[in-house]
Each structure stands twice: as structure tokens, then as C-alpha cells.
Amino acid sequence: MREGISGSYHGTGNAVAPRGTAERDGGMSGIRKVVFPVAGLGTRMLPATKVLPKEMLPVVDRPIVEYAVQEAAAAGCEVFVFVTGRGKSLIEDHFDRAFELFETLARKGKTRELEALEAALPDPGSIVYTRQQAPLGLGHAVWCARNIVGDEPFGVILVDDLVHARTPCLAQLAAVHAETGGANVVAVEEVPSEHTSRYGILDPAEDDGRRVRVRAFVEKPKPEEAPSRLAVIGRYILSPRIFSILEDLPPGAGGEIQLTDAMTRLLEHEPFYGVRFEGRRFDCGDRVGYLEANLALAMERPDIAARLHAFLRHYV
Ligand code: G1P
Numbered sequence: 001m002r003e004g005i006s007g008s009y010h011g012t013g014n015a016v017a018p019r020g021t022a023e024r025d026g027g028m029s030g031i032r033k034v035v036f037p038v039a040g041l042g043t044r045m046l047p048a049t050k051v052l053p054k055e056m057l058p059v060v061d062r063p064i065v066e067y068a069v070q071e072a073a074a075a076g077c078e079v080f081v082f083v084t085g086r087g088k089s090l091i092e093d094h095f096d097r098a099f100e101l102f103e104t105l106a107r108k109g110k111t112r113e114l115e116a117l118e119a120a121l122p123d124p125g126s127i128v129y130t131r132q133q134a135p136l137g138l139g140h141a142v143w144c145a146r147n148i149v150g151d152e153p154f155g156v157i158l159v160d161d162l163v164h165a166r167t168p169c170l171a172q173l174a175a176v177h178a179e180t181g182g183a184n185v186v187a188v189e190e191v192p193s194e195h196t197s198r199y200g201i202l203d204p205a206e207d208d209g210r211r212v213r214v215r216a217f218v219e220k221p222k223p224e225e226a227p228s229r230l231a232v233i234g235r236y237i238l239s240p241r242i243f244s245i246l247e248d249l250p251p252g253a254g255g256e257i258q259l260t261d262a263m264t265r266l267l268e269h270e271p272f273y274g275v276r277f278e279g280r281r282f283d284c285g286d287r288v289g290y291l292e293a294n295l296a297l298a299m300e301r302p303d304i305a306a307r308l309h310a311f312l313r314h315y316v
Contacts, residue, residue, distance in 0.1 A: 030152075030153070030178075031077060031154065031155050031174050031177065033079040033080075033149050033155070034081065034155035034156070035149065035155070036156075037132070038065070038088055039083055039131070040054070040085075040135075041054075041135070045285065052090070053087065053088045054285060055091055056090050056091065056094065059284065059290070059293045059294050060304070062120075063094060064159055065091055065094065065159050066120060067162050068159045070120075070168075071163070071168040071169060071170050071171075074168040074171060075168050075174055076171070076174070079126055080128070081127075081128045081145045081149065082127065082130070083130055083132050084131055085132055085135070086131075092129060095122055095127055096121075097121065102118075130144055130145065137259075138259045139246050139249060139257035140246070140257040142246065143246040143247065146246075153182065153237060153239050153240065154237070155173070155235070156237075156259075157170060157235060160283060161234035161282075161283060162281070162284050163235065163277065163279050164280050164282065164296060164297065165277065167278060169233075170237075172279075173187060173235055173277070176211060176273055180271065183273050184236075184237060184263070184270055185273050185274075186214075186272070186273075187274070187275055187277045188212060188231060188276060189233050189276070189277075189281060190230055191231040192229070193226065195231070196222070196226035197220050197221065198220065200220070200232035201217070201219075201220075201226045201228060201231055203216040203227035210275065211273045211275060211276075212230060212273060212274040212275075212276070214272040214274055215267070216264045217232065219253040219258045220253045220254070232260065233281050235277070236259075239266065239270055241266060241269060241270065242262050242263070245262045245265045246259075249265070282296070
């Protein structure tokens, strides 16, 4: 049987998560399923995203969404749940076998290219797609995955947030989930106070420098109303109880069903930790963040770095 991305992930030498001891450690964490909410329109990247799903924009030479799937696979996830929307079918095509291309590469003896494409294919049946039928918010998108996730803790990855780390970010969260006996976990990062209105912000309790016990979350507060500068980054491990909370949740900030509002309610029943993760996060939904991700990852590619470096020195 073919060994695809979730069967045995070896990367192709240019994966976002450099191979390390933690690769595939998440298998022990018990997080089998991961949800990717990808229905968003990508208005911050227009006109590039007028036709092309923002998740299909390339960082160096692979679509952003592939980094996210690789991260989840490296954390031990086996079921990849995409909550998509209209106009996102290229994502499905990307994770499918492109028959004409594969046959042509095989016929021409382009074994290396073919193997790289094969390695990035998820195992048959490991990807599930469902559609969010209306843009009602991130909380609603996650709720759309309820019947596929069922009654087990699961991961959520916001594809726009590309995290470049030695240990994949979701695996770092899974480690804290295991250490804390199954607590809910979210990745956090300190942001400048003038940026709090772009993020979910933590109201922190105890803080040991790595793990922050959470008291509450506030979605996109103004700087003067923010309880801290610790922002939620797009990586979560959540208990399935979140689905019943989302079921009756009224709209919050921006008139949308907010995941952070449901997370605050979840805190009444279960503990929640923020994790200051090791690694660097790039907001690929933003023009500058997207360009930074391209440069940072390209400079780590032996086949690209030298030429790019010479060009940048000349240009800058
Ligand atoms: C979403 C979440 C927010 C989080 C952010 C991280 O916001 O609602 O809590 O901090 O992702 O990227 P969005 O970027 O979809 O507005």
C-alpha cells in the first residue's frame, strides 16, 4: 500500500517543520482529528484571492494549506476535516491524484518530482470535506465539523497562521494537552497593544512562562479594554463539549459566532491553557506577513538561499 502523508510522513526536504525528535510524537497525544476552517474569502489578499482560494497561494513552492496538513500529520493526526465554502474546490483537487500529471512524470522518468508529489498525498479516505453554507463566523465553521469529529478532543488549525517551528506547533500543544491530563489548549503570542483588536485576547491567571492558565477570552478588544497582550494564534486543541456550547451561542464581536466566546463558556467546565510556543508565526492572510513567510522559508532552502541572498543584498 502506498504510504502517503498520514501513513508515514517523511517530508520532502522542504517541509515547514524540520525533522526533529518530536516529529510524529503527537501520535501518543491521542489527537487524531484536526479541523481546518477554510471557508473565508481572503479579502485582505485581493485581487490575488478573487478566484484563487487564499489557502492555495504558494509559500516558496507549495500552497499554504499543505504546510498546515503536514503540521497536523507530523503531530500524529490521521483525519483531516476541511470546512470549506463555495469556490474552494481547488483545495480538494490539490490533495487528489492528478492522473495526467502523475502518468506523464512517470513516463518521462521524473522520479524525484513524482515521489515528492506522492509523499504529499494524504492516505485515501483520510480527508473529509464539509461546507459552511453561510459566513457566520469561526465558531460556526468549527461547529459544522461536529458530526465528523464526534466525541473526542480535536485540533483546529487556522491555515493563514503559518508557524515555522522545530517542533510542529500542534505537537507542542498536544504535549501540553497530555501533560495537563487532557486540558483545552491554545497557542498564544504577545502582540503590541495597538494590535489587540485583531485577535482573541487572553485574560490570564497563573503563568509559568510557557503555560498560561486562562480565566477568559475576549474577542478583538480595543487596547484599553484588553485584559492582556497575549493573543490567540490559530492552533487549538478543544474538547468536544465545545460543540454543544456553539449550538446555542449568540453572535458576538462583528456579529459572528465567535469560537473564543464558546471557549470562555467551556472554561466554566474544563481547564484551558495558553501555550507560548517555540517557533515563528507568519500571518499569511496579510501582504507583509505573506512576503515574510516566503523569504524566511526560502532562505532555509539550500537550492534557493544563495541566489536569493545575493539578490536581497543587492536590492536592499
Ligand atoms: C481568528 C480568531 C481570533 C484569533 C485569530 C488568530 O480571527 O477569531 O480569536 O486570534 O483568528 O489568527 P480572524 O483572524 O479570523 O479574524
